[in-house]
Amino acid sequence: MTARGTAAELIRKKRDGGLLSDAAISELVAGIVDGSVTDPQIAAFAMAVFFRGMTRAECASLTRAMTRSGTVLDWPNAGGPILDKHSTGGVGDKVSLILAPVVAACGGLVPMISGRGLGHTGGTLDKLSSIPGYDVAPDLMRFRAAVSEAGCAIVGQTADLAPADRRLYAIRDVTATVDSIPLITASILSKKLAAGLDALVMDVKVGSGAFATSLEAAIDLTQSLLAVAQGAGLRASALLTDMGQVLGHHVGNALEMREAIDVLTGGRRDVRLHTVTSALTSELLVLGGLARDGVAAAAAVEKALGSGAAAERFARMVTALGGPTDIVECPDRHLARAPIELAAVPDVAGVLARVDARALGLIVVELGGGRRRVEDSIDPAVGLAEVCGVGEVVDRDRPIAIVHARSAADAEAAAIRLREAVTVGDEPGAASASPVLRRMAI
Numbered sequence: 001m002t003a004r005g006t007a008a009e010l011i012r013k014k015r016d017g018g019l020l021s022d023a024a025i026s027e028l029v030a031g032i033v034d035g036s037v038t039d040p041q042i043a044a045f046a047m048a049v050f051f052r053g054m055t056r057a058e059c060a061s062l063t064r065a066m067t068r069s070g071t072v073l074d075w076p077n078a079g080g081p082i083l084d085k086h087s088t089g090g091v092g093d094k095v096s097l098i099l100a101p102v103v104a105a106c107g108g109l110v111p112m113i114s115g116r117g118l119g120h121t122g123g124t125l126d127k128l129s130s131i132p133g134y135d136v137a138p139d140l141m142r143f144r145a146a147v148s149e150a151g152c153a154i155v156g157q158t159a160d161l162a163p164a165d166r167r168l169y170a171i172r173d174v175t176a177t178v179d180s181i182p183l184i185t186a187s188i189l190s191k192k193l194a195a196g197l198d199a200l201v202m203d204v205k206v207g208s209g210a211f212a213t214s215l216e217a218a219i220d221l222t223q224s225l226l227a228v229a230q231g232a233g234l235r236a237s238a239l240l241t242d243m244g245q246v247l248g249h250h251v252g253n254a255l256e257m258r259e260a261i262d263v264l265t266g267g268r269r270d271v272r273l274h275t276v277t278s279a280l281t282s283e284l285l286v287l288g289g290l291a292r293d294g295v296a297a298a299a300a301v302e303k304a305l306g307s308g309a310a311a312e313r314f315a316r317m318v319t320a321l322g323g324p325t326d327i328v329e330c331p332d333r334h335l336a337r338a339p340i341e342l343a344a345v346p347d348v349a350g351v352l353a354r355v356d357a358r359a360l361g362l363i364v365v366e367l368g369g370g371r372r373r374v375e376d377s378i379d380p381a382v383g384l385a386e387v388c389g390v391g392e393v394v395d396r397d398r399p400i401a402i403v404h405a406r407s408a409a410d411a412e413a414a415a416i417r418l419r420e421a422v423t424v425g426d427e428p429g430a431a432s433a434s435p436v437l438r439r440m441a442i
């Protein structure tokens with residue numbers, strides 16, 4: 001593609017609401033990878049799509065071209081279905097850390113390509129980076145060896161997997177064009193298709209801590225993801241789950257890692273976290289043909305957790321990727337702990353009526369546990385522990401959360417923001433509704 005010629009014509013066409021052919025989109029994506037399409041042209045294309053949208057056929061073409069823009073993995077003689085989960089991102093979302101080893105213990109293979117934290121949402125890779133030595137960017141040989149050894153490996157996007165998405169995403173991130181349904185669809189699915197999956201379950205989050213704050217927005221995105229996945233021959237279904245409050249007790253990288261290990265080893269179990277994890281894992285086991293139906297799948301999940309088989313898979317994955325061999329037995333030996341812990345008590349005692357989950361995510365970013373820019377480094381130790389859920393009583397003895405911080409000043413500032421991010425009422429707590437709001441499939 002010549003930078004001045006065809007790319008400009010294609011952008012003009014989309015800008016004016018025209019339809020792009022499969023060949024034109026392929027050519028554009030090839031130009032994104034070989035550098036003949038410039039950054040301003042990519043930005044203009046993304047903005048044109050943001051305003052004009054894409055038909056399903058155009059979105060499918062973009063997904064296909066981006067999938068083929070780099071290596072497409074295959075898994076010969078895998079000995080089980082190749083399965084994965086994708087989450088649109090939330091606060092305290094540590095589901096992948098539990099789901100992947102559970103699926104592996106049930107006979108699936110999970111080569112999970114995960115992302116870093118984005119804005120207020122945490123990233124699975126950042127959580128895994130809190131384990132000293134864990135290699136989140138292995139070469140393909142080590143990645144394959146880890147999947148074969150443990151049945152699961154959670155790593156970052158490699159340079160040769162969907163490279164067109166890598167460049168396009170970086171430009172979208174700084175041009176306010178991330179939240180476009182066709183661009184999100186192509187971005188997510190191109191990486192999943194390039195990983196050579198047999199089936200995918202999607203966790204589309206809804207609420208104050210999610211990118212989709214309304215059910216309608218989440219449904220639109222899910223319909224697009226499911227239609228394009230089906231067109232590409234990928235078995236997929238989706239659960240829309242509540243992100244109106246933190247998932248689980250802790251937010252922050254090492255804290256969430258501790259919580260996930262606790263769940264895997266049969267320690268404390270948060271009901272909402274378990275409900276979401278079990279539902280997504282069950283969905284995936286059925287999609288992958290590893291369980292007859294939802295009931296059998298839920299029983300398999302309980303068995304994998306209760307028997308220690310999932311914990312063992314997790315330990316094998318960590319070891320295969322360079323982490324310590326005893327992370328499951330002795331997490332505190334390896335996971336960082338912040339020097340300051342401060343109980344954030346409410347101004348008045350009462351019942352927690354509302355939580356701004358996004359604000360909580362941003363408090364963790366402020367503490368140093370997330371990034372404002374891609375190049376920022378992260379403090380794995382900081383975060384919010386024992387975060388109360390909606391309907392729970394809070395008072396002087398039952399704080400909203402315990403702030404884990406690097407300094408007393410950071411902790412005080414976080415406690416003030418935390419009090420502002422919740423509403424405390426005097427109504428007794430209502431029984432909590434299921435966090436699984438809806439299942440969608442085609």
Ligand code: URA
Pocket residue numbers: 088115169178183184185187188
């Ligand atoms: N996650 C992705 O991988 N891509 C997007 O566009 C948005 C979220």
